[in-house]
Amino acid sequence: MSSWFALLVFPGFLYALPMGWLMLWVERKTLARLQSRIGPPFYQPLFDFIKLMTKEPLPRPSQENRFYLFLPLLALGATLGALTLLPVLPHSFSLVGDLALFIALIEIAPICLVLLGFLSRSIFGQVGAVREAVLTIASNLPFIAALIALAYASGSLRLMDIALHAPPLARGLAVLAIFACLPIKLRLNPFSVANAEQEIYQGALTELDGWRLGLWELNHAVEWVALSGLTVSLALPWRSGLAVLDAAIFALLSLAVVFLLACLAGATARLKVGQASRFYWRWGFGFALLALAVSFFPFGG
Numbered sequence: 001m002s003s004w005f006a007l008l009v010f011p012g013f014l015y016a017l018p019m020g021w022l023m024l025w026v027e028r029k030t031l032a033r034l035q036s037r038i039g040p041p042f043y044q045p046l047f048d049f050i051k052l053m054t055k056e057p058l059p060r061p062s063q064e065n066r067f068y069l070f071l072p073l074l075a076l077g078a079t080l081g082a083l084t085l086l087p088v089l090p091h092s093f094s095l096v097g098d099l100a101l102f103i104a105l106i107e108i109a110p111i112c113l114v115l116l117g118f119l120s121r122s123i124f125g126q127v128g129a130v131r132e133a134v135l136t137i138a139s140n141l142p143f144i145a146a147l148i149a150l151a152y153a154s155g156s157l158r159l160m161d162i163a164l165h166a167p168p169l170a171r172g173l174a175v176l177a178i179f180a181c182l183p184i185k186l187r188l189n190p191f192s193v194a195n196a197e198q199e200i201y202q203g204a205l206t207e208l209d210g211w212r213l214g215l216w217e218l219n220h221a222v223e224w225v226a227l228s229g230l231t232v233s234l235a236l237p238w239r240s241g242l243a244v245l246d247a248a249i250f251a252l253l254s255l256a257v258v259f260l261l262a263c264l265a266g267a268t269a270r271l272k273v274g275q276a277s278r279f280y281w282r283w284g285f286g287f288a289l290l291a292l293a294v295s296f297f298p299f300g301g
Contacts, residue, residue, distance in 0.1 A: 002091065002092075003084070006084040006085075006092065007080065007081070007084045010088070010089075010247060011083050011084070011086055011088050011225070011229060011250070012080055012083060012084050013080060015225075016080065016083055016221075016222045016225045016226075017218075017221070017222070019225050019251065019254070020218075020220075020221025020222050020223075020224050020225045021045040021046045021049070021221055022042070022045075022255070023221065023224040023225065023228070023254070023255065023258045024045040024220075024221055024224065025040065025042050025043075025044060025045050026255060026258045026259060026262065027188075027224075027258055027261070027262040027265075028040055028044070028045075029042075030259055030262035030263060030266065031262055031265065031266045034262075034263065034266035034267070035266065045221070048217070049214055049217060049218060052210060052211060052213050052214030052217065053210075053211045053214040054211075055209070055210040055211065055214075056210055057209045057210030057211060057212050058209055058210075064119065067115075067116075067119055068116070068119070068208070068212045069212070069215075071112040071115055071116055072112070072116075072212065072215035072216045072218075072219055073215065074108060074112055075108060075109035075112040075113070075216070075219045076215065076218060076219040076222060078105045078106070078108035078109060079105070079106065079108075079109050079219055079222045079223055079226050080222060081105045082102050082105035082106040082226050083222065083225060083226040083229065085098045085101060085102045085105075085159055086102075086159065086226070086229050086230060086233050087159045087160040087162075087163045087164075087233050088229070088233055088246060088247065088250045089239070089243050089246050089247065090239045090240075090241050090243070090246065092160060094158055094159065094160045095158070096157070096158060097157040097158070098157070098158055098159050099147060099151055099157045099158065099159055099162065100157060102159060102230075103144060103147065106226060106227070106230075107136075107140065109219060109223060110132065110136045110185070113129075113132055113204050113205075114129045114132050114133045114136070114204065115129075116129070116204050116205065116208065116216075117129025117130075117132060117203065117204025117205075117206075120204070120206055120207045121207070122206050122207055124200040124201050124202075124203065124206045125203065125204055125205075125206040125207055127200050127203070128194055128195060128200050128202070128203020128204040128205070128206065129203070129204045131193055131194040131200075131203065131273055132194040132203065132204055134273055134277060135184050135191060135193070135194055135273065135276055135277070136184075138184070138276065138277040138280040138281065139181045139184040139185060139191075139280050139284065141280070141281075141284075141285055141288075142177045142180070142181055142280055142284035142285040142287065142288040143177070143178060143181040143185075143284075143288075145177070145285065145288035145289065145291075145292060146173075146174040146175075146177035146178050146181075146287070146288040146291055147174070147178070148292065149170055149173070149174045149288060149291035149292035149294075149295045150162045150166045150170065150171065150174045150234065150291070150295075152292070152295045152296075153166050153170035153171070153174075153291075153294075153295035154166040154167075159233070159234075162234065163233050163234055163236075163237060164237055164239070165237075166234070166237065167295075168237075169294050170291050170294045170295045171234070171235070171237065173287055173288075173290050173291035173294060174234070174287075174288065174291040175231060175234055175235045176287050177284055177285075177287035177288040177291060178230070178231055178234070179231055179257075180280075180283065180284045180287065181280070181284060182227055182228070182231065182257075182261055183261060183264060183265065184276065184280070185223070185227055186220075186223060186224060186227060186261065188261055188262075188264070188265040189264070189265040189266070189268050189269065189270055190264075190265075190268040190269060190270055190271045190276070191270075191271060191276045192265075192270055193270055193271065193272060193273050193276060196270060224258065225254065228254040228257040228258055228261075229250065229254050231257055232250055232253040232254050232257060233250065236249070236253065
């Protein structure tokens with residue numbers, strides 16, 4: 001029952017959908033205020049989703065239609081599954097080795113995005129797919145290395161054990177490396193080169209329209225919830241025992257992460273692919289390696 005509750009209610013479907021739309025609004029509103037604009041009303045992301053789902057997409061060959069339906073649904077299901085594993089509540093659903101399962105599930109959506117770009121007959125979609133693949137590889141190394149450092153420091157592959165028992169020094173360095181990977185995973189400035197509108201329209205999503213694009217936007221909203229939630233749940237080694245209080249703190253801190261990422265996106269310009277890759281090889285992977293090195297010592301692990 002706990003696993004079904006986590007999947008369907010909290011932190012799963014019923015929580016992720018409205019929170020994802022709220023996070024998209026916070027991002028857009030923050031960017032607008034930084035640029036001296038008013039910004040959209042809070043219900044705009046929901047209305048955008050409804051509008052896209054009611055539009056009929058352009059007709060395509062039946063084989064392409066199957067892929068354009070299957071890949072967004074696969075990405076959405078995998079992201080919801082990863083969200084289910086987050087150790088938010090004191091008695092959250094937990095499996096032995098669920099860290100490995102979380103990494104596998106959260107990486108399905110970027111793979112689906114690359115495949116969607118290569119399915120496109122547009123050169124913009126293919127260029128966006130190549131950029132997405134390069135940046136995904138560049139960010140995955142520090143992201144996974146930071147999670148491995150936390151697992152080694154806490155002596156467990158369970159996300160709940162990692163969240164509660166990771167030492168402060170190793171935790172701080174690893175969470176910093178994970179936070180640095182969020183802009184590239186959420187396609188924000190300064191690492192939004194894979195979907196640069198001024199260069200390649202929407203990149204891998206160039207040819208998605210109607211409900212196909214609506215399904216992918218829904219997955220993107222859930223990605224916000226899952227990745228910001230991972231950062232919060234690993235950074236906060238405290239659970240009150242009260243489900244309502246823990247859920248409220250988790251939601252508020254997740255929104256704070258969204259606000260910080262939006263401020264970073266609004267204050268920076270877009271980097272080139274090579275510049276973004278070098279940044280993660282030097283700084284992101286550097287923080288992850290430092291966390292891994294610290295976890296080997298008694299004061300860090």
